Amino acid sequence: MNLDLSFYNWDMFSSYVIRGLWFSLQLTVIATIGGVVFGTILALMRLSGNKWLAVPATSYVNVMRSIPLVMVILWFFLLIPMIIGQSIGAEYSAYITFIAFEAAYFSEIMRAGIQSIPRGQVFAGQALGMTYSQNMRIVILPQALRNMLPVLLTQSIILFQDTSLVYAIGAYDLFKGLDLAGKNYGRPVEAYLMAAVIYFFICFVLSFIVKRLQKKIAIVR
Numbered sequence: 415m416n417l418d419l420s421f422y423n424w425d426m427f428s429s430y431v432i433r434g435l436w437f438s439l440q441l442t443v444i445a446t447i448g449g450v451v452f453g454t455i456l457a458l459m460r461l462s463g464n465k466w467l468a469v470p471a472t473s474y475v476n477v478m479r480s481i482p483l484v485m486v487i488l489w490f491f492l493l494i495p496m497i498i499g500q501s502i503g504a505e506y507s508a509y510i511t512f513i514a515f516e517a518a519y520f521s522e523i524m525r526a527g528i529q530s531i532p533r534g535q536v537f538a539g540q541a542l543g544m545t546y547s548q549n550m551r552i553v554i555l556p557q558a559l560r561n562m563l564p565v566l567l568t569q570s571i572i573l574f575q576d577t578s579l580v581y582a583i584g585a586y587d588l589f590k591g592l593d594l595a596g597k598n599y600g601r602p603v604e605a606y607l608m609a610a611v612i613y614f615f616i617c618f619v620l621s622f623i624v625k626r627l628q629k630k631i632a633i634v635r
Contacts, residue, residue: 421604426595434591435612441508441587442574448513449573450566453520458550460525471521478518484579487511491583504585508577516573523565527558564628571620575613588612 459471478486491507502510531554539549559566578589589609596605 417604417607418601421595421599421601422608426599430591430595430598431588431608431612432591434586434588437505437586438574438577438588441512441577441580442570444509445512445516445573446566446570448509449516449520450524452513452517453522454524454555456517456521457524457528460521461528462546475518475521478515479522483511483515483576484582486515487579487583490514504580504583507583508580508585508587512573512577516569519569520566523562523569524558527562527565528554530561531557564624567620567624567627571617571624574620575617578613 456471456475459467460475462468487508490511491504494507495501528550535553535557536549539553544552577587580587581590581593584590592605592609592612593602596602599605
């Protein structure tokens with residue numbers, strides 16, 4: 415089958431791709447920020463030594479990591495409207511489910527980062543009279559975030575790839591836009607090829623940035 419290169423034009427790109435690409439990038443950023451925030455809270459709960467905090471946090475992380483993301487998206491999109499009696503929309507469902515799901519993975523990253531800090535740093539903070547929260551906020555977390563930054567960015571790249579799953583609930587992401595373009599223009603092969611190229615290009619560039627960042631952090635150490 416010959417490719418129709420006329421499919422790749424500005425009108426198609428502006429009409430179908432830009433809106434979907436913007437939503438995919440927006441979802442990635444929001445889910446990353448929300449996932450890191452809630453993931454850090456979960457990590458601190460697991461490391462607190464209090465079973466009333468550690469057990470629920472551990473259970474949440476284990477359950478989320480055991481369920482495919484697409485199932486979480488579908489369950490939330492289909493079940494929540496039945497519970498509250500109204501639809502919350504595909505886009506908001508995507509934001510909430512991605513934050514809730516990614517928090518479990520970011521939690522494990524943050525927990526590993528916190529545990530990578532030498533115990534002497536913790537004891538030094540305690541010797542200065544810092545409380546647990548002050549010690550974490552001022553001494554431990556800044557170092558852990560720096561150590562885990564490449565891993566956090568790598569997880570964000572995976573998150574961006576996973577945004578294509580919101581197609582299952584009809585959210586208008588990059589894949590959905592190109593799928594519609596392929597159907598409307600009658601050129602599905604060209605549309606899916608373009609989707610693959612865009613995903614590859616963005617992920618390749620971000621991966622290159624992560625590698626450079628890893629080298630820079632290694633030099634600082």
